[in-house]
Amino acid sequence: MIEAMSQVTVLAVGGTGESHPDDHRRHVSGLLSEVTGALDERFASRWVGYPASYGPVAAGGLSYRQSTEVGVERLIDAIEDAPGPVMLIGYSQGCTVIREVLGQIATGALRADNVSAVGLVSDPEQPAGAVPGCSGRGVAGVGAPIPDSVPVQWIAHPDDMICNASEDSYVRDIADLTRSMSFRTLRTWLAHTWVLLRHNSFQNAGKTRVSPRQWRTDLRRLRTAVNEVLGYLPPRLAWRGVRVVNARGGRHIAYASEPLDASGLTGCQVLAQWLQVRATFDAPLRVAA
Incomplete structure (x- = not known):
């Protein structure tokens, strides 16, 4: 029987x-359009819209946690609507959405046999x-x-703190404190913050102590945090002229x-090449003609 390649969504x-x-x-749209734009005719690309907010940082005002939950629901719907094999790609917060869906697949809570490959650009939960x-x-932890x-x-740059924060980075504490940040649901944010403080469940809880030796370590951590934040900020900054x-x-x-x-390719181009290689050689993507 002759085999033909099914179009990949x-x-x-x-x-x-x-x-x-x-x-x-x-x-x-956005950064990931540079990935999908480099793919060949075997692929059909589709955008999965969701709040994509981080409290007051983006439109909608939902917390990062709430925004991710909405994204998970919409991504699952899109996976179920896809006519054939599916590949998932995410950028930054979008990686968190995909990781949550993969977690449901791993635990058996979600059946999605058509998901064949995943590409994550600057994953906040990168191992x-x-x-x-x-x-x-x-930076968001495990x-x-x-x-x-x-x-x-995974596609990552060593100087991008979102996917490559140092193990004891102070920025991790900020991520922990702001995950539920939202002025629309201020009471929920304060409640989560209180639980975090009361149980000292920060990522860095075991790395922070009150002692002169710790203070010397903290100076190094502070310098590292400054460099990490500078790497995240834009190349050009302007304030009051x-x-x-x-x-x-x-x-x-x-x-x-x-x-x-050293290849000279951008991260998006590297990911596009990887997806095309998977589509060429992965047997699950072939269907009987």
Whole structure:
């Protein structure tokens, strides 16, 4: 029997600020459009809209946690609507959405046999050692489990703190405190913050003590945190007419514009190549003609 390649649906979930609560577009937008734009005719790409908010930082005002929950629901609907094999790609907060869906697959709460590959650009829950050159891990801590049946490709820059924060980074404490931040649901945020403080369940809880030796360590941690934040901020900063060049900046948004490694390819191009290789050689993507 002759085999033919079934068209692969690529579902793209963008980062904070790249979507909004009433986003019903189907064409891929934002940074991930540089991935889908490099794919060949075997792929059909679709955007998965969701709030993509981080409290007051983006439109909608939902907390990061609430925004992610909505994204999970919409991504599951999109997976179920896809006519054939599916690949998932995410950027930043979109990676968290995908990781939650993968966690449901891994635990058996969700049946999604058509998901064949996943690409994650700047995953806030990136595991340690997932990317050569990244000595840290995602700033949001350990994410949901990943099913063994689904191959995952992480795309990360060593100076991007979102996916490669140092193990004892102060930025982790900020991430813990702001995950439920929302002025629309202020009482919920305060309640979660109180539980976090009362149980001292910060990622860095075991790395912080009151002692002179700890103070010396904290000076090093503070310098590291400053460098990590500078890497996240834009390359050029302006405030009240004063303009400053931030040579370290822009690492979190450079995946579509700057070479990621010695190959000269951007992170988005590297991911597009990987998806095409998976589509070529993975047997589950072939269907009987």
